[in-house]
Amino acid sequence: MALYSDKVMDHFRNPRNVGVIEDADAVGEVGNAKCGDIMKMYLKIENDTVADVKFETFGCGSAIASSSMATELIKGKKLDEVRELTNKAVAEALDGLPAYKMHCSVLAEEAIKAALDDYYSKHPEKL
Amino acid sequence: MRIYADNAATTRMSRSAIDAMVECMEKEYGNPSSLYTLGQSAKETLERARTQIAAVIGADPKEITFTSGGSEADNQAIRSAALAGRKAGKTHIISTAFEHHAVLHTLKKLETEGFEVTLLPVHEDGLVRPEELEAAIRKDTCLVTVMYANNEIGTVQPITELGAICRAKGVPFHTDAVQAVGHLPIDVKAQNIDMLSASAHKFHGPKGTGFLYVKKGLPLLNLIEGGAQERGKRAGTENVPGIVAMAAALAESAENMERNTAHLIPLRNRLIEGLKRIPHSALNGDAVKRLPGNVNFCFEGIEGESLLLLLDDRGISASSGSACTSGSLDPSHVLLAIGRVHDVAHGSLRLTLGEDTTEEEVDYMIKNITEVVEYLRSFSPVWRDLVSGKHPFIL
Numbered sequence: 001m002a003l004y005s006d007k008v009m010d011h012f013r014n015p016r017n018v019g020v021i022e023d024a025d026a027v028g029e030v031g032n033a034k035c036g037d038i039m040k041m042y043l044k045i046e047n048d049t050v051a052d053v054k055f056e057t058f059g060c061g062s063a064i065a066s067s068s069m070a071t072e073l074i075k076g077k078k079l080d081e082v083r084e085l086t087n088k089a090v091a092e093a094l095d096g097l098p099a100y101k102m103h104c105s106v107l108a109e110e111a112i113k114a115a116l117d118d119y120y121s122k123h124p125e126k127l
Numbered sequence: 128m129r130i131y132a133d134n135a136a137t138t139r140m141s142r143s144a145i146d147a148m149v150e151c152m153e154k155e156y157g158n159p160s161s162l163y164t165l166g167q168s169a170k171e172t173l174e175r176a177r178t179q180i181a182a183v184i185g186a187d188p189k190e191i192t193f194t195s196g197g198s199e200a201d202n203q204a205i206r207s208a209a210l211a212g213r214k215a216g217k218t219h220i221i222s223t224a225f226e227h228h229a230v231l232h233t234l235k236k237l238e239t240e241g242f243e244v245t246l247l248p249v250h251e252d253g254l255v256r257p258e259e260l261e262a263a264i265r266k267d268t269c270l271v272t273v274m275y276a277n278n279e280i281g282t283v284q285p286i287t288e289l290g291a292i293c294r295a296k297g298v299p300f301h302t303d304a305v306q307a308v309g310h311l312p313i314d315v316k317a318q319n320i321d322m323l324s325a326s327a328h329k330f331h332g333p334k335g336t337g338f339l340y341v342k343k344g345l346p347l348l349n350l351i352e353g354g355a356q357e358r359g360k361r362a363g364t365e366n367v368p369g370i371v372a373m374a375a376a377l378a379e380s381a382e383n384m385e386r387n388t389a390h391l392i393p394l395r396n397r398l399i400e401g402l403k404r405i406p407h408s409a410l411n412g413d414a415v416k417r418l419p420g421n422v423n424f425c426f427e428g429i430e431g432e433s434l435l436l437l438l439d440d441r442g443i444s445a446s447s448g449s450a451c452t453s454g455s456l457d458p459s460h461v462l463l464a465i466g467r468v469h470d471v472a473h474g475s476l477r478l479t480l481g482e483d484t485t486e487e488e489v490d491y492m493i494k495n496i497t498e499v500v501e502y503l504r505s506f507s508p509v510w511r512d513l514v515s516g517k518h519p520f521i522l
Contacts, residue, residue, distance in 0.1 A: 015506070018506045020511075036430055058430055058509040
């Protein structure tokens with residue numbers, strides 16, 4: 001049996017929404033290099049909707065795949081929905097992750113939450 | 128192109144080892160403990176293999192005990208010396224910080240049983256300093272165990288010197304030579320080695336077979352109780368086909384050692400030179416005092432598992448000391464022991480070449496590793512922070 005599902009490998013090999021948004025409305029960065037995983041999410045927000053999203057990740061295959069999948073799950077979504085995103089949803093969308101890699105999906109959820117925190121701290125009226 | 132560059136993990140069985148194994152399974156299926164002809168013939172085959180193996184390391188056949196592999200041999204050697212030490216009131220053991228876990232975990236266990244363990248530093252170059260060993264030996268030291276060659280970074284210890292120090296101080300000296308046997312010339316008598324562990328699958332023999340050399344006169348403790356096999360020191364019907372194949376593989380490796388080394392060292396150095404051209408990368412371990420086929424690098428700003436997966440896609444089988452490949456949160460204890468910080472240790476890559484590695488394969492690896500490192504850096508937030516000057520480069 002392979003280490004990862006086909007979906008994880010697909011998102012790892014062809015990550016969606018890779019890169020940087022220079023004039024992002026919100027940026028969230030979580031993890032640290034010491035533990036071997038860092039995720040950074042850039043959001044462009046228009047009309048309370050994620051108009052665009054990009055990510056950068058330093059990490060293992062499942063970390064890269066989780067970031068990629070998370071961006072797909074939130075792109076075009078209302079912020080209210082984005083706030084509800086869970087790591088489980090990310091992992092399920094990837095057809096599962098090995099138990100010891102679940103923290104990668106947690107990191108993806110946290111990166112998006114960190115970006116939302118950044119957005120609401122700049123726009124408290126939106127909360 | 129499919130390139131196998133993980134020969135430190137395991138090797139492909141040699142043709143002669145496979146042939147010897149198959150022939151043994153077909154013809155010598157008797158139990159060596161049985162007294163009829165078929166059993167005694169298997170016994171003779173087994174003893175021939177023992178003699179063959181002993182000759183390669185300059186030991187007496189009686190000093191060779193067959194085991195299931197390197198880990199069992201390490202456990203048995205260390206436990207035996209510890210028990211003998213305790214009986215003599217000596218409970219101090221010296222080892223190094225970057226031993227294989229078969230050694231380190233056994234020592235950890237012994238600590239909970241009242242032993243005191245000193246781990247010698249291995250410095251940036253991955254080498255033990257003989258004078259530091261000499262200074263660490265105490266009146267109550269019952270064992271010194273230092274690996275012959277490191278499994279990750281390939282550094283080769285000054286075993287002869289370390290052995291001489293132990294001999295002069297009257298302390299038993301064990302070496303985990305799993306990565307060295309069949310690859311480096313070994314003479315246990317000339318090198319003052321009292322105990323030595325080896326594993327067949329690291330030199331083109333089968334998995335599940337190994338041996339422990341123990342100098343005549345040193346006590347040996349059973350890990351497995353039962354029958355009288357191996358002079359009563361390791362119960363269980365002998366893995367005759369595996370042992371015969373191990374002997375064939377070792378004899379072949381020993382015979383071709385000079386030629387293999389002459390083939391591997393230029394390839395290894397070519398690979399090192401090629402990978403050094405990747406910016407912010409560094410070779411791990413001494414450049415010269417290392418196994419002929421071992422290359423181990425750290426690349427700043429990337430993580431090892433994703434590197435391995437992408438290299439696998441390009442046909443390269445390699446390994447890494449990153450946390451994600453170790454199944455824990457910490458990267459390789461070997462890389463930490465030579466002073467690599469976590470951030471950098473996560474981005475490590477080990478390539479271990481074999482006798483059939485070609486120059487074309489080395490060049491393919493250099494090209495593809497360079498491309499994959501560059502690609503992973505292109506969307507690494509760590510790399511971005513290094514390039515922008517937010518964090519200083521370490522390498």
